[in-house]
Amino acid sequence: MSQFNRRDSLKSLAALGAAGSLGMLSPLARAQKPLTVGVIYVGPRDDYGYNQAHAQAAAEVKKMPGVKVVEEENVPETAAVQKTMSGMIQQDGASLLFPTSFGYFDPHILAVAPKNPDVRFSHCGGLWTEKNPKNVGSFFGYIDECQFLNGVVAAHMTKSNKIAFVAAKPIPQVLRNINAFTLGARSVKPGITCSVIFTGDWSMAVKEAEATNSLADQGCDVFTMHVDGPKVVVETAAKRGKMVCGYHASQAKLAPNAYLTGAEWNWLTAYKTIIDAARAGKPHPNFLRGGLKEGYVKTSAYGAMVTDAAKKQADDIKAKMIAGSFDIFKGPLKDNKGKEVVAAGQVQKQTDIELEKMNYLVEGVMGSIG
8 A cells, every 4th residue: 555655645746747848849859768668466476386477577667768667566357457557547646557367357457457558468378359459468488398397307206106286267378377387298298197176276385385295195105286486385395305397487495305497487478579569660469379489488407306218308399399399289189077178180289379368287287177
């Protein structure tokens, strides 16, 4: 609340300043006015995870000349984010917003954007469609490529042939990661199983610890995750003597003796593309996607314990992904209930929108989406 109070107290001064000085500026000076960018996080910026990955990109944006960044963390996926967005626009003068959490899109961004047609909204993870406002867009990365590579390394390192995934919610992006991790592992050892527990929300420290311990009790020895802050899963797994593949950002320093590799975001690539369009007055990018090739995602450095064979196989597949000659989701592919989800001879490329509607778990996953 303190941030809103600050904004309220500055509101009249800002309005007076704008009224008193705008007319004195030359067109060139107005054109060179700094672009104010707002970045909104659902959790803390130092969560070793999703929010930290965005904060790292925002920190780089701050170094760009002529760009001012305002940030707010711990904003829930409720009407609170509408207040934050409106505050950044009205009091801070933001003309480009990055509301980063999945649940911010509908109904919140879709409610605020039509009221602010001159402001650009770039949402992370949402599926923008033609029916949505033109000043709204979505960006995301094909991080399932890195989760596939996590699975390849996990398969080389597991002794029990049981790997584990701690997940927040069974939304398409999460299911895509679970499936890619499992497919990566089973491409090395077809008999591997991946056990999944959904905690129910993006940040549930107690449930994340319980899930990790439960999966360890079941014999799983390599873990990955899709929760906002992987810290609890990483540290709990390491304490149990298990290995981990990270997610969002590098968690290597949390558990150097357990960390194999990881799937990391490189959000600066998308941020810069969107900012450049805004500054040049070009149309707002409504739908941005990219993977390893485009620099939207990257892999963590290998831990010292990773074998040469694991590194070689993962690196070979990574090179094919970058070259565009490797597909994760190809037929014949069945879900874990025996239903065919991709027919023999069919391939779903990373750009296939159907992948962003994923509603199944592949064969080899031990778990259910309800």
